[in-house]
Amino acid sequence: MGKDISPEADKTAVRVALWRALHLEVDAPPHVLEDKVGLQLAAPEEGWRQRPDMNPQWTSIFRASILARARFIEDLVMDRMNHHVGQYVILGAGLDTFAQRRPEIASRLTVFEIDQPRHQAWKKQRLIELGYGIPEWLRLVPVDFEAGENWWQRLNASGFDSNKPAVVASTGVSMYLTKEANFSTLRQVAALAPGSTFAMTFLLPLELADPEVRPGLEMAEKGARASGTPFLSFFTPDEMLTLAKEAGFKEVQHVPAATLAERYFAGRKDGFRPPNNGEELLVATT
Numbered sequence: 519m520g521k522d523i524s525p526e527a528d529k530t531a532v533r534v535a536l537w538r539a540l541h542l543e544v545d546a547p548p549h550v551l552e553d554k555v556g557l558q559l560a561a562p563e564e565g566w567r568q569r570p571d572m573n574p575q576w577t578s579i580f581r582a583s584i585l586a587r588a589r590f591i592e593d594l595v596m597d598r599m600n601h602h603v604g605q606y607v608i609l610g611a612g613l614d615t616f617a618q619r620r621p622e623i624a625s626r627l628t629v630f631e632i633d634q635p636r637h638q639a640w641k642k643q644r645l646i647e648l649g650y651g652i653p654e655w656l657r658l659v660p661v662d663f664e665a666g667e668n669w670w671q672r673l674n675a676s677g678f679d680s681n682k683p684a685v686v687a688s689t690g691v692s693m694y695l696t697k698e699a700n701f702s703t704l705r706q707v708a709a710l711a712p713g714s715t716f717a718m719t720f721l722l723p724l725e726l727a728d729p730e731v732r733p734g735l736e737m738a739e740k741g742a743r744a745s746g747t748p749f750l751s752f753f754t755p756d757e758m759l760t761l762a763k764e765a766g767f768k769e770v771q772h773v774p775a776a777t778l779a780e781r782y783f784a785g786r787k788d789g790f791r792p793p794n795n796g797e798e799l800l801v802a803t804t
Contacts, residue, residue: 525640528633531612532560533571534690537581538588540567544574545790550585550782551592555615559644579731580738583792584690586778587719587799591687592616594801596623598685598715604628605684607673609703610691613641617656628655630678632669635660670706683713683804690797692720693749697761700751704765704802714804716767719797723752731793758800767802774798 535556542549566572595606595616604627608614611631617624631638638660645652652658657676661669674680686707692700707716727735743749753761755772762770775792778799783791 524636525643526636527560527640528612528637530690531637532562534584535560535613535615536562536566536572537577537584540572540574540577541581541585543567545581546786546788550582551589553588553615553619555618555650556613558648559613559615559641561644578790579793579796582779582783582790583775583797586775586782586792587689587797589782590773590778590799591689591717592620594715594717595627595685595687598683599623599626601713603683603685603713603715605678605682606630607678607684607686608632609669609686609688611641612637612690617653618645618650621653625653625655628657628677630657630659630673630676632659632661632673635662681711683711683715686710686714686716688716688718690719692718692753693751695751697751697753701761701765704762704767708762708766708802708804710804712804716762716800716802716804718800720751720753720758720800721749721797722754722795726754726795728793728795731796735796755798758798762800762802765802767804769803771801772798773801 535553538551538553539557539560542552542554571577606624606627607630608616609632611633614631617629617631633641638658642652642658659669659672659676661667661672663669678684688703695703704716707714721735724732724735755774759770759772774794775796775798776794779791779794
């Protein structure tokens with residue numbers, strides 16, 4: 519394990535949780551996703567709504583994108599459950615709250631949350647403090663990626679059954695990994711039992727992003743670089759589909775942001791929706 523495993527919140531994960539909370543406060547119903555647990559976990563300082571990165575107006579498109587991908591993944595998990603898939607793996611889980619918000623569904627699965635040890639230690643502490651605890655069907659799998667630990671080995675050691683199908687989700691992670699590391703993940707998931715599904719988000723090259731989202735993405739990219747976690751990988755949809763096929767998936771599909779906008783934001787009068795050509799989704803099956 520790495521040297522520092524003292525509990526510490528992941529700032530990016532906290533920001534995502536606060537954006538989900540902001541959705542319930544500033545966006546009109548119907549809400550795409552109702553998440554009050556993330557705010558409880560994050561327990562931000564007084565006045566968090568006044569933070570520049572919480573400005574309801576300029577964060578609107580990013581908020582919509584975060585909500586769209588989370589809702590899509592949860593719908594996908596429920597669909598796969600109906601096809602007798604009983605394992606759900608979340609890579610880079612952050613402050614994902616599916617297990618706490620939807621226990622009546624999550625408890626019918628074995629949910630594996632993979633994250634850096636110090637971030638996960640903090641989350642575990644908060645879940646216990648808030649009375650949620652760690653039920654038997656929820657497995658927190660600490661993996662020190664920086665020290666070169668193998669997530670696949672750690673997952674199997676946590677009770678994952680590689681002979682049975684699973685849904686594996688990776689959102690908001692691919693841009694921080696090299697293309698080689700992304701391909702390695704694709705290859706590992708493609709080797710799962712038949713009937714497994716992998717859903718991952720990826721960022722289009724900045725020059726292909728819609729004008730409305732480009733300034734925000736450029737700012738996010740600068741911020742990521744400044745904090746020591748630079749964006750390393752961007753993919754066109756064709757590149758991503760080709761990589762997934764080369765990795766060994768039987769079926770590959772690109773789900774554009776526009777499809778999510780139609781599915782979850784249709785009929786809204788407030789213009790709240792994810793931007794086109796920003797963060798896109800790959801769905802691949804074994």
